[in-house]
Amino acid sequence: MRSTPLLSFTPRGIHCSIADVYIDPWRGVDRAIITHAHSDHARGGSGHYLATSVTKALMHARIGAELNIEAIEYGEPVNINGVRFSLHPAGHIPGSAQVRVEHQGEVWVATGDYKRQLDGISPAFEPVRCHTLITECTFGLPIYRWKEPELIFNEINEWWRGNAANGVCSVISAYSLGKAQRVMTGVDRSIGPILVHGAVANMNTVLQQCGLELPAWEHITKDTPKERFRNALVITPGSALDTTWTNRMKPFSTAMASGWMQLRGWRRRSNIDKGFVLSDHADWDGLLRTVQESGAERVIATHGYTDLFSQYLRSVGLDAAAETTEFGTDDGVDQRTDMVYSTSSVDPASTPLSMGRPETPTA
Numbered sequence: 001m002r003s004t005p006l007l008s009f010t011p012r013g014i015h016c017s018i019a020d021v022y023i024d025p026w027r028g029v030d031r032a033i034i035t036h037a038h039s040d041h042a043r044g045g046s047g048h049y050l051a052t053s054v055t056k057a058l059m060h061a062r063i064g065a066e067l068n069i070e071a072i073e074y075g076e077p078v079n080i081n082g083v084r085f086s087l088h089p090a091g092h093i094p095g096s097a098q099v100r101v102e103h104q105g106e107v108w109v110a111t112g113d114y115k116r117q118l119d120g121i122s123p124a125f126e127p128v129r130c131h132t133l134i135t136e137c138t139f140g141l142p143i144y145r146w147k148e149p150e151l152i153f154n155e156i157n158e159w160w161r162g163n164a165a166n167g168v169c170s171v172i173s174a175y176s177l178g179k180a181q182r183v184m185t186g187v188d189r190s191i192g193p194i195l196v197h198g199a200v201a202n203m204n205t206v207l208q209q210c211g212l213e214l215p216a217w218e219h220i221t222k223d224t225p226k227e228r229f230r231n232a233l234v235i236t237p238g239s240a241l242d243t244t245w246t247n248r249m250k251p252f253s254t255a256m257a258s259g260w261m262q263l264r265g266w267r268r269r270s271n272i273d274k275g276f277v278l279s280d281h282a283d284w285d286g287l288l289r290t291v292q293e294s295g296a297e298r299v300i301a302t303h304g305y306t307d308l309f310s311q312y313l314r315s316v317g318l319d320a321a322a323e324t325t326e327f328g329t330d331d332g333v334d335q336r337t338d339m340v341y342s343t344s345s346v347d348p349a350s351t352p353l354s355m356g357r358p359e360t361p362t363a
């Protein structure tokens, strides 16, 4: 057994000391591997980056053209000081990847953010075998079980169609990278036009340049005629919802698409009309399936319900631990969602954790 682990948690991020490479560091470092372009995982200030080509394009657009980023394809190995690194699809957003790290026969995988459902815009999650799995667990409680996306899109279409019939604009809040494009791709475009906020337009443009096919969309400008909004679906980051930006869209109905919409308290507090439970993260079953399929004998849980999730894994006989990171728990909602961890929203004691075996559906 080696004395220092292949990957360790340091004040700068997840570190491979043999190669001196960090995975999604939250401080500037010499060499970084980036799992995906969301801002809590892809940060500026590092000397050299390794990422998929889509993540590279997104990072240049979001952080800066001057970043030194080397693009590699999924599955393409890179050797650094005898350590073999490769990226594998994570199914979270376009370009997202898990990082596989191999040294002298020992394999670790750091998942970054991931989901097991297909979203129509990201390559499907690929299970990767490993000895140690570092998994996110944003939704690592048995109360989080996602419905089939088709059912959620039926709900979104029904809301949009009803609004359009009444001349009411439908304004949906979705993270500008990932969730916005997933919503655009999944809805019934015969209902009306898709109009987007500038932040979404920017991401759409970069992703289309990377070869992603998107349905027709229009960037909302000050010249967009008022009547254009009447049967439209407007896709915007949540930060624009409470500003004067939406004035011209009146009358309108608001909605949010996020895994957090599973929590009634969250929906109520966020002051929106409709919540759709559509997540870009794995649900409880997806997390457990991923742990199983990895074959890992040791699991390290990061961001989310890390303590409860690792506690559950130990109760079923796995070697599991929780680690603290500086990754956020956003899921299509561009604001801090830490408040959902308060017991006023979720009482861990009342969740059926002890009965939450993968095969046993719980209420």
Ligand SMILES: [Zn+2]
Pocket: 036, 038, 041, 092, 113
């Ligand atoms: Zn993410």
Ligand SMILES: [Zn+2]
Pocket: 040, 041, 112, 113, 136, 303, 327, 328, 329
């Ligand atoms: Zn994350």
